[in-house]
Amino acid sequence: MSSVNATIQLITRAEAESAPASAGTCSTELAAGPWEYDAAEAAAGAPAYGPGASSEDVAPAATPRQAQIPAEYKQASDEELHERIVAAKRTLGDRAVILGHFYQRDEVIQHADFVGDSFQLANAALTRPDAEAIVFCGVHFMAETADILSTDEQAVILPNLAAGCSMADMADIDSVQECWEQLEEIYGTEPDAEGRVPVIPVTYMNSSAALKAFCGEHGGIVCTSSNAATVLEWAFERGQRVLFFPDQHLGRNTAKAMGVPLENMPLWNPRKDLGGNSEQTLEDARVILWQGFCSVHKRFTVAQIEQARIDHPGVTVIVHPECPMEVVDAADSAGSTDHIRKAVAAAAEPTTFAIGTEINMVNRLAAEYPQHTIFCLDPVICPCSTMYRIHPAYLAWVLEELVEGRVVNRIVVDQDVQVGARVALDRMLAARP
Template sequence: MPTSTIRITDPSVDHLIQAAPADSCSTDLAAGPWTFDTVPGYGPGSSMGDVIPTGAPRQGELPAEYREAGEDELDSRIRAAKAALGDRAVVLGHFYQREEVVQHADYVGDSFQLANAALEHPDADAIVFCGVHFMAETADLLSGPAQSVILPNLAAGCSMADMADIDQVEDCWEQLADVLGPLDQADADGRVPVIPVTYMNSSAAIKGFVGRHGGIVCTSSNAETVLEWAFERGRRVLFFPDQHLGRNTAKAMGVPLERMPMWNPRRPLGGSTAAELEESKVILWHGFCSVHRRFTVAQIDQARAQHPGVRVIVHPECPMEVVDAADEAGSTDYIRRAIAAATEPTTFAIGTEINLVRRLAAQFPQHEIFCLDPVVCPCSTMYRIHPGYLAWVLEELVAGRVVNRIQVTDDVAGPARAALERMLAAKPRA
């Protein structure tokens, strides 16, 4: 039986990789992230094959005392630093973080929940965001001017977010204007030709672009609500960077596939004809999540064959055919709530990042919970946040020094904040 189908009591993917690196998607995962932080690329893991943009942030060398410290020592130092800081610092942890980091978070959640958590601590001097770069940027946009947002490892980026850069999006907007006419000119119904919608998994620059053009940010939790908001204001939507979330959400709302052309930024008109763009309802950017692209219909078929009656839940970043084959699709928080709400012992096959799946398996031992993908392959960039980095940034705060601060420039911050505030007002249905 594959390792990931065994019910576990220790949810640590890090321990699994250290013990059995041959069962992971890269044996390099067993090494500390500081061994590859200075090398271009996303690091070992699911997105190791994605091309990283020139100029992507790099992390400087972590002091030797943190690289050489054992797990117990790092755990003690993190707890001591948090106790010394008290309410002056709040630690946010994404669901996909390794267990060794999540256990120290004051709040754990998906990107939507953590964006709200950043708003709820106006008195904290520092917000330490255990996630990836775009999430820390979002926290900076939503936090107060006197607060410092810290990303423990600057190399923790996001390959999906990097698939739509500001120059490509600006060029796309100009080409759409050539086809659709002035994009700020409303029709008789008060709707403009296109409303830009960006997934949370995008840079602050992209969020700023969206804000300047009357658009909105979405998460996997509120994508449908956001699309409804956009359709009230525009005849069509430009959705980026994740094609799968856009396609799956719009399809569930009744938008025909033929009215969802793909925009490939490397091709004129994104690879579509002018007529296809004019007839479109949702224009999908050619981007994806390397973690969720790993899930297949064959994996679902195998799970059903081996576990009759299994309940299959996948993330909406998975390809459409996988979402269609599953029993349900929803955000990371939806998956967590669905399992928590199950009153009878149930077998769950889950299509999302392995750290969350293993944590849920440990949290709900009355159920059998396993990952659809039998190969342990965590999010490459989330895995860059190691307890050594968390201990370092917290102890620097205790010493009165702020390291790895994430700051969005003023010219971007205003419109990006407007797009985020529209997102926060678009509450997902319960």
Template sequence: MSVSVLSPVSVDVTLQSLLKPKDGSAPAKGAACNSRLADGPWVFDEMPAGYGPGASENDVIPADTPHQGVLPQEYRTASTEELDLRIRAAKAALGERVVLMGHFYQRDEVIQYADFVGDSFQLAQAAKTRPEAEAIVFCGVHFMAETADMLSGKEQAVILPNLAAGCSMADMADLDSVVECWEQLEDIYGTGPNAEGKVPVIPVTYMNSSAALKGFCGEHGGIVCTSSNAAKVLEWAFERAERVLFFPDQHLGRNTAKKMGVPLAQMPTWNPYKPLGGNTAERLQDAKVLLWHGFCSVHKRFSVGQIEQARREFPGVRVIVHPECPMEVVDAADESGSTDYIVKAIAAAPAGTTFAIGTEVNLVTRLAGQYPQHHIFCLDPVICPCSTMYRIHPGYLAWVLEALEKGVVLNQIKVSEDVAVPARVALERMLALKPAAAAR
């Protein structure tokens, strides 16, 4: 199997040309993980059974996951050119009343309108720099919009253009399951500190989690981490506790703790559907890091075989993967790091460097276009974008912006104060660590 090297055009344009050829020929087989990726995402708004086509299409979606209502027909049938004119006109009319945030994994057709582009935490922080904006339109996923709401001004409205833009990883850990886990751990460990003053266990949640779980951490002495400050956060936690309960992404937790010298034998996985998470009480007593059974379906697609293929085809290739990838993939790569790390590594590299990147394909393809002096390609030869980022489309963006022009706020994401207050505590504990870090 040959490594697929995408041209520096958008992923959406590539998918359209491969899956819906204008010459009437058959779609390219095996080019994408789902042939329906070429359809407008509104097709899937009336199908509440899943996340939609893309990397998370086979993940189980919780029953209470938000679903998007029907997008008005005028936005579904509008041409690319018409949507572009309408979005730009609405932005111009709104001026400083609105600020647009675009996540690295978002499609180029949306990113082009963003006032800020970055990872989840960078964007939440960026929103704080625009207190004059009445509305923050967050072109990302649900947990990111929640964080932006908690860190922005009380009078600012945070808008998610498509409510179906969630995160299957974040959904793999819910508050009820974490509370049940915590109660079982308290039964085993107790709650009192040891002779050194350390509590038995402390919760750490990845930024890619609900506001409710951030609030749980705030209430239980815990903290939030990002993909670039996870090691510093674990150090902070070990200064205060004998063990860490890390959720929802097992891979970030395992890869980080392993680099810190924690043996794999002391990192059991907690499966919320099994008694004691599928462990014995003895194994839990010996644990240092308890890893929630969660994962990112985008990063789970990368494999050691893909890295080996890239090295065969491109001797001297520099392989960088995201720490949400499985441990064996991180071990086989040259480097691992957050999206911000990947972007900065490529920007700083000498001209002519060949990069094989293990993260979401929209970012990889965009970087290939931004840095033509390098040879940059995605490790995964199959085009399979993040299912939920894919749900944001210019049609939804035009819809919410034109409504704002009329004084109507659509798809507002609002975190209740009873959740936001403890969640901010966990976030502020992270912010107090230096240097300030970037997220996924």
């Protein structure tokens, strides 16, 4: 099976030649090298997420940007880049470890020492304490988490600094602190008769180190899509309510499955006073949901599930809990990327799976399990914009710089932020499903 990148190249070529294409992509600009997006943003004087699922999301002014990499990497063929990465890895040996997120393009994943979700990869890095460099082929918040959990002597490297996360950017520290102050004015700070404080902050792993530190400093915790229910149980034991950010869908889907009524889960719009709610609504709240979302998982719809069931009778539909509630309700099951992977691996008989998560992972599962029929619910090929900015050219560049004794694109979290963030992460590590 062709990689997502190869398929996009074919689609783009077919469109240029006015030839029929077997599939479509949300943006033919995905066929270009990410350095072209870097140059366009530099010329515009403003950051952006690039083509793909997050192309319509607005990047904050402080979003990191990537400077141009040397021309030799941009001009190298796929084969040459592959050979240079292999050679650099061989030279570096155990001095460097490469982590590849499930959503990365195949051309990068093939070089990863570990493949997994953000939490799994952060833990994988802990198994290599002697590695001088941790090259994280993911997005910015993942590299931050790796820096927090790794030793001070290890350098965490993000091959392309522009690989951020639009969902993570939807909740910034200033907006969350302002929200917290407004909630304290309504709830006060005194615990109830059972010792539960008025509200506990819970941040999804897909958030900045600053927000993880905020949770650590305010009695809160970090969650993943794998342990969100366990974390909410932890929070409800300690608090009367939960402030959940930045992804509203993971929070809503998890709390709903635990029996929390929808009317007790108001949405907080950071651009409005009291998040756009009345004081009574917030008094009655059990979970206050931040107005954030994942642009990849927002693309999945109930109509796509209905079409999959028409086209493939008996299909098993599995979606990620970052999908809207209606999509999760219409699916056969919902769970983290690891849940999806394990569900496919556990199928003893040939099965047809329609999967609602990032296309690179779905495509890879289809190649890995050819006995099954596996396809993405969204018929349009539209990868995660920011993950797609990690290209083999950037990986070759950072590795060859390491061979020469130079560390580029290092991600460093301030020590004062690390302290609070580590508290929240340690609480998460202890909250096992």
